[in-house]
Amino acid sequence: MLLKKLSALLFAIVAMAGLQVVTTGPAAAAPRILYYDASQAQEFVAVVNQGAQIWNSRVTNVQLQPVPAGRTPNIRVYADNGWPRTYTTSLGNGRWYMGREAVNDGYYQPRIAAHEFGHILGLPDNRTGRCSDLMSGSSAPVSCTNAYPSATEAATVNTNFRTSATVPAQVFVFAG
Numbered sequence: 001m002l003l004k005k006l007s008a009l010l011f012a013i014v015a016m017a018g019l020q021v022v023t024t025g026p027a028a029a030a031p032r033i034l035y036y037d038a039s040q041a042q043e044f045v046a047v048v049n050q051g052a053q054i055w056n057s058r059v060t061n062v063q064l065q066p067v068p069a070g071r072t073p074n075i076r077v078y079a080d081n082g083w084p085r086t087y088t089t090s091l092g093n094g095r096w097y098m099g100r101e102a103v104n105d106g107y108y109q110p111r112i113a114a115h116e117f118g119h120i121l122g123l124p125d126n127r128t129g130r131c132s133d134l135m136s137g138s139s140a141p142v143s144c145t146n147a148y149p150s151a152t153e154a155a156t157v158n159t160n161f162r163t164s165a166t167v168p169a170q171v172f173v174f175a176g
């Protein structure tokens with residue numbers, strides 16, 4: 001009660017003095033945890049885990065973890081013979097396919113996995129042709145073995161999760 005009055009008084013004094021009240025927020029917000037289920041990724045389970053770890057090593061506001069038993073995953077990962085592709089439902093949620101079409105063409109598997117997770121994290125395709133851009137996807141040469149997001153891409157993901165960016169449901173195809 002007294003504290004409430006004191007803080008109200010203090011606020012009034014600060015307001016009268018014309019000072020700006022700076023809200024710093026919590027020192028370090030906990031990252032948002034997204035659970036992924038790789039149990040249906042067939043021969044690609046290890047590379048799916050690798051793709052998740054790549055993101056975990058580059059961003060702080062979100063982390064990708066294998067789904068614990070009994071919990072509904074945010075992300076489901078599958079494998080089939082088509083192109084790798086992602087179906088997002090909202091920021092941090094959706095499903096993606098490790099498509100053998102690109103694998104058989106020789107695209108670097110960890111890059112595919114990290115790229116598809118990138119869509120789930122709110123990044124669109126960005127066909128710059130540059131290997132240094134993860135989201136350039138198949139526009140970069142098939143010989144590209146960079147599986148890490150650029151600093152800009154990582155910063156965008158951190159911003160997406162800090163601000164809870166609105167991402168529409170979309171389909172992204174890693175076409176060759």
Ligand SMILES: [Zn+2]
Nearest residue numbers: 125137172173
């Ligand atoms: Zn893509």
